[in-house]
Amino acid sequence: MQQLSDQKTRTAPRSYPITIEHVTKSYGGGAAVVDDLSFVVKPGRVTGFLGPNGAGKSTTMKILLGLASPTAGRATIDGMAYGELADPTGTVGASVEADAFHPGRSGRNHLRIVADATDTPLERVDEVLELVELSAAANRRAGAYSLGMKQRLGLATALLCDPPVLVLDEPGNGLDPQGIRTLRNLLRSRAAAGNTVFVSSHLLGEVEQLADDVVVINQGRLVTQGSLDELRQSASLVRAASPEALQVTLEAAGGVVESGQPDTLVVRGLSLDEIGEQAFRAGIALHELSRHNDSLEDRFFAWTGDTAGGTPQSNTKE
Amino acid sequence: MYTLRTIRAEIRKLTSTKMPFAFLAVLAVIGAATAAAVAFGTDMDGSKTFISTAADQQSLMAFAANALIIAALFGAMAVAREYSHGTVVLTFLTTPRRPQAVFAQLAAVFVAGCMLGLVGAGVSTGSVAAGLTATDYGFMVSFADLAQVLAASTLAGGAGAVLGAGIGALVRNTGGAVTGTIVLLLILPPLAVQAVSEAASWIPNTLANVVSGVDNATGMGEAIAAIGLWALVPAAIGLVAVTRRDVV
Numbered sequence: 253m254q255q256l257s258d259q260k261t262r263t264a265p266r267s268y269p270i271t272i273e274h275v276t277k278s279y280g281g282g283a284a285v286v287d288d289l290s291f292v293v294k295p296g297r298v299t300g301f302l303g304p305n306g307a308g309k310s311t312t313m314k315i316l317l318g319l320a321s322p323t324a325g326r327a328t329i330d331g332m333a334y335g336e337l338a339d340p341t342g343t344v345g346a347s348v349e350a351d352a353f354h355p356g357r358s359g360r361n362h363l364r365i366v367a368d369a370t371d372t373p374l375e376r377v378d379e380v381l382e383l384v385e386l387s388a389a390a391n392r393r394a395g396a397y398s399l400g401m402k403q404r405l406g407l408a409t410a411l412l413c414d415p416p417v418l419v420l421d422e423p424g425n426g427l428d429p430q431g432i433r434t435l436r437n438l439l440r441s442r443a444a445a446g447n448t449v450f451v452s453s454h455l456l457g458e459v460e461q462l463a464d465d466v467v468v469i470n471q472g473r474l475v476t477q478g479s480l481d482e483l484r485q486s487a488s489l490v491r492a493a494s495p496e497a498l499q500v501t502l503e504a505a506g507g508v509v510e511s512g513q514p515d516t517l518v519v520r521g522l523s524l525d526e527i528g529e530q531a532f533r534a535g536i537a538l539h540e541l542s543r544h545n546d547s548l549e550d551r552f553f554a555w556t557g558d559t560a561g562g563t564p565q566s567n568t569k570e
Numbered sequence: 571m572y573t574l575r576t577i578r579a580e581i582r583k584l585t586s587t588k589m590p591f592a593f594l595a596v597l598a599v600i601g602a603a604t605a606a607a608v609a610f611g612t613d614m615d616g617s618k619t620f621i622s623t624a625a626d627q628q629s630l631m632a633f634a635a636n637a638l639i640i641a642a643l644f645g646a647m648a649v650a651r652e653y654s655h656g657t658v659v660l661t662f663l664t665t666p667r668r669p670q671a672v673f674a675q676l677a678a679v680f681v682a683g684c685m686l687g688l689v690g691a692g693v694s695t696g697s698v699a700a701g702l703t704a705t706d707y708g709f710m711v712s713f714a715d716l717a718q719v720l721a722a723s724t725l726a727g728g729a730g731a732v733l734g735a736g737i738g739a740l741v742r743n744t745g746g747a748v749t750g751t752i753v754l755l756l757i758l759p760p761l762a763v764q765a766v767s768e769a770a771s772w773i774p775n776t777l778a779n780v781v782s783g784v785d786n787a788t789g790m791g792e793a794i795a796a797i798g799l800w801a802l803v804p805a806a807i808g809l810v811a812v813t814r815r816d817v818v
Contacts, residue, residue: 318666319659320816335666346663352656354587361586369579369664409660 267295268330268343268417268448270316275325277311277472285311287472288325293450293465295416298443300463300480301452302552308472309452310348313421317346329417341370345410346419350402350426355395359386359405362394363412370413380408383438399426407435417448424458436462460548468555475555484545488524490517491540492531501534502527518544573674576665580678583657584648593644593686601693604630608701621702624710625784631711633694634722634778637687638730638797642751644686645679645734649808650747652738659817672739672809679731687727691720715783722781725794729801730755730774736804740811754804772796 270293277286286308293299303309314320316327318334329337329344337343353362363377381387384404389397394405403426410418418439424432439462443449453459459466459480466483468475476483492498495517499509507522519527524541531538546554584590608630613619620626652658652675665671695716699709711719737754738747759773770776771787777800779785780793788796 314817317663319662320818337666340666341664344663349656349659352659354583354651354655354657356587356589357583358586361582365579365582365586366660366664368582369576369661371575 266330266416267446269293269295270417270419270448270450271326271328271331272312272316273326273328275312275315275327276323277308277315277320278323284323284472286315286322286469289469289472289474290325291467291474291477293448293467295448296443296446297464298439298449298451298462299465299467300459301450301467301469302456302459302548303452303454303469303475305454307454307469309454309469310421311472312469313346313348313419313450313452317344317348317419319348341366341413341415343415344417344419345413345415347403347406347410347423348419348421350399350406350422353394353397353402353405356393358391359394359397359401359408360390362405363408366409366412372413376412376414380411383411384408400428400431403427404431407438416446418442418450420449420451422453422455423451424453424455424462432458432461456548456552466548468552470555480548483551484548486520487544487546488519488522488527489540489542489544490519490527490531490538491515492517493537493539497534498531498536501530501536505530515539573670576670576674577677579664580674581681583652584678584682589644589647590682590686593640594689596640597686597690597693600636600690601697604694605697605701608698609704618705618707621698621705621707624712624715627698627702627707627709628711628715628719628782629784631691631695631698631716631719632722632779632782632784633691633719634687634726634782635775636694637683637690637723637727638733638774638778639751639755640690641683641686641727641730642734642737642755643748645683645731645736646738646741646747646751647734647744648679648682648731649675649735649738650742650744653742654744662817668813669809672812675739676732676735676805679735680728683731683734684724684728686731687723687725688720690727691723694723695719718781718783722778722783725781726778726797729797732801732805734804736801736806736808739808740804774800 272289272291275286275289276284278284289312301309311320315322316334334340334344360377360381363380364374367374367377381390384407386401386404386408389401397405403423407423410420423435427435439449439451451462463480465478466480467477490498492515495511495515499511499517502509502519502522505522505526508520510518528541608621652661661671662668665674702709734751737750741747741750755774762769763773776785776787777793777797780788781790781797
């Protein structure tokens with residue numbers, strides 16, 4: 253994926269927000285796989301859809317794309333269900349299964365089939381193959397592709413019709429570090445042009461690199477959503493001469509305090525100014541007071557309470 | 571226009587893998603076996619009575635029953651593998667209206683089945699003709715009867731492919747779809763005849779021979795309609811199943 257942006261990225265696209273409204277999905281009257289889930293994916297942002305394995309991410313995406321029907325609720329793109337869109341593939345490019353290819357069919361023929369079905373000029377097939385750096389392997393059987401190459405082919409499929417909305421399920425799986433970087437640049441360039449980019453992952457490091465916003469779900473339910481920066485920068489780091497006394501003082505002032513290293517506290521719920529004033533009043537000397545950027549992994553376990561059925565992975569797969 | 575491009579995509583799916591060539595290879599093997607049987611085979615008494623009349627030769631060339639079974643297996647595999655390989659996801663993304671997607675699949679396999687049936691009958695006819703050159707008998711089948719054999723095989727191939735596609739859509743597993751097709755076409759009909767002897771006139775093999783002009787168990791129109799029903803009922807059941815099911 254040597255080019256960092258798709259040449260055909262639209263410059264002034266119409267906005268296509270994705271809206272998930274009270275979506276519930278259960279199979280055979282069993283427990284809900286997705287449970288009253290609501291969130292909005294904004295255009296112009298890369299939104300990471302995060303949750304452990306089995307959290308309901310893929311099911312939610314399949315409901316959004318009309319591949320599964322919700323038990324309750326509604327999932328829309330610009331206010332319409334996928335199947336109601338006048339030009340579904342021209343509006344939404346999706347890759348929801350990494351190996352959804354016939355193993356005996358070449359990558360080029362796979363894309364030609366999509367081009368036929370969507371009335372896309374066949375020249376575009378070669379363009380997207382070049383975009384994802386698969387031109388050299390285009391005539392090889394997809395069954396012989398590595399996972400990373402399959403991901404690239406999936407991405408090429410999603411980009412074929414140059415849609416203003418991208419819905420990608422675990423697109424970074426199997427990509428090498430360079431592939432991750434170029435995927436990030438590609439998605440960011442699409443978002444910067446006003447497109448809607450919705451990317452699921454259970455790889456925390458990948459989301460941390462890719463996303464502007466995150467939607468976190470666990471066991472089918474929304475845990476949190478918002479700007480990744482805001483969510484990470486919600487804590488302060490304090491080093492003090494008397495951390496125990498300071499902890500009591502800050503908790504009395506309404507802060508939520510975690511002890512870290514021997515003389516270090518991580519404080520939530522109080523601003524830097526408030527912490528400084530409380531310490532001053534208590535006569536406690538501060539050695540350090542700074543904004544604390546949690547890693548996404550830390551925040552994830554805080555959000556989910558580490559109760560997830562599957563443990564998310566903190567490193568991107570190589 | 572929308573439907574045409576969807577059908578075009580489905581036809582490209584069928585022609586962009588080696589599966590059609592595998593089926594053509596099967597037809598070639600059957601043709602070679604037919605030619606060898608005509609050239610070197612004999613009746614129990616050592617004579618070549620089985621190729622001595624135009625009707626006998628037409629029976630040998632009548633490929634419709636084989637076409638129906640072979641094309642049914644083709645249709646079942648073509649559709650079931652869409653599910654087993656997950657490519658059906660792309661099908662439903664590009665064609666969210668599922669009845670339209672299924673119709674396109676059925677249309678494509680119908681065309682492919684017709685081609686298989688026509689080629690099969692052509693190979694069969696050519697094989698008989700080739701085999702006859704090694705015997706004392708000439709080619710006696712009239713042009714009209716030959717045309718009927720080819721047309722019957724073409725029709726049976728198309729119908730068989732649609733039947734198989736319906737089973738493939740219903741079962742969604744290649745092995746299961748092939749098994750289901752064999753059960754429906756080869757195992758259940760004899761059992762049905764055992765239970766109700768009148769059913770013999772309406773099983774696929776008999777109907778295919780009627781449209782080929784080598785059996786008169788039913789009228790031509792009835793046979794064509796019955797073959798259509800054999801194809802359309804599984805296809806309709808498959809369509810309903812596909813429309814109602816999630817892709818998981």
